[in-house]
Amino acid sequence: MSVTKNKWTPTHGDPYRPVPYRPDRMPHAETLARAADLRTRMDGRRTVRRFSTDPVPEQAVRDAIACAATAPSGAHQQPWTFVLVKDAEVRRRIRQAAEDEEQVSYDGRLGEEWLAALRPLGTDEVKPHLTDAPALIVVFQQRHWLGEDGTKRKHYYVDESVGIAVGMLLSALHLSGLAALIHTPSPMRFLSEVLGRPANEKAFAVVPVGYPAADCMVPDLVRKTLDQVLVEV
Ligand code: IYR
Numbered sequence: 001m002s003v004t005k006n007k008w009t010p011t012h013g014d015p016y017r018p019v020p021y022r023p024d025r026m027p028h029a030e031t032l033a034r035a036a037d038l039r040t041r042m043d044g045r046r047t048v049r050r051f052s053t054d055p056v057p058e059q060a061v062r063d064a065i066a067c068a069a070t071a072p073s074g075a076h077q078q079p080w081t082f083v084l085v086k087d088a089e090v091r092r093r094i095r096q097a098a099e100d101e102e103q104v105s106y107d108g109r110l111g112e113e114w115l116a117a118l119r120p121l122g123t124d125e126v127k128p129h130l131t132d133a134p135a136l137i138v139v140f141q142q143r144h145w146l147g148e149d150g151t152k153r154k155h156y157y158v159d160e161s162v163g164i165a166v167g168m169l170l171s172a173l174h175l176s177g178l179a180a181l182i183h184t185p186s187p188m189r190f191l192s193e194v195l196g197r198p199a200n201e202k203a204f205a206v207v208p209v210g211y212p213a214a215d216c217m218v219p220d221l222v223r224k225t226l227d228q229v230l231v232e233v
Helices: 030-045 060-070 088-109 112-121 158-175 189-195
Strands: 078-086 135-142 144-146 152-154 202-208
Touching: 030 158, 060 078, 060 158, 078 088, 078 158, 088 135, 088 189, 135 144, 135 158, 135 189, 158 189, 158 202, 189 202
Parallel strands: none
Antiparallel strands: 078 135, 135 202, 144 152
């Protein structure tokens, strides 16, 4: 637990140093086949809130985090830290603190409109996924860069960058056969305390990872069709 092991040297102020990028082009037929296959596979993803306690192959989770960390980011500052929590006691502490906050939220802090929006999802203040799932990935945003001597440097488009990375994380986990959930306990400050993260980092989401429980149920949601989300001009 604690601070990032390998210190990243920021490229701030470095000169532009281009290198060639010439990926092989595949035939259209291959692109079409891959795109259609990915579309079907991604449509099979569901947010899971009831996890089996079965272990997952840990390297697959690390690989998914590595995929997420290939995300584009503002000024290529890669303003993210992924904390992989496997320790059962730490997961228990996170669950306790999250449920304490969620209790207040569901008891009224969210407000009627928000609670009504959540009703079809069947969520409540009980968060068994935080202890049942064998791993939690707690994603932190680095709001700014913090040098060892305390120097701060601005990071740009942090919300967007970390959001993209988390989308890529979810895709990588799903395509690797693992189930996940974006959990956003609110407020999330307790995560910095429990995980001992530095002051420049702010928790963004908790992503439990595992397999769906044998009796896992999900809400009967309808996705918008392509027509409903796509405008072509
Ligand atoms: N953070 C709460 C509430 C919640 C909010 C939204 I927006 C969701 O899409 C789902 C839940 C919780 O985790 O239950």
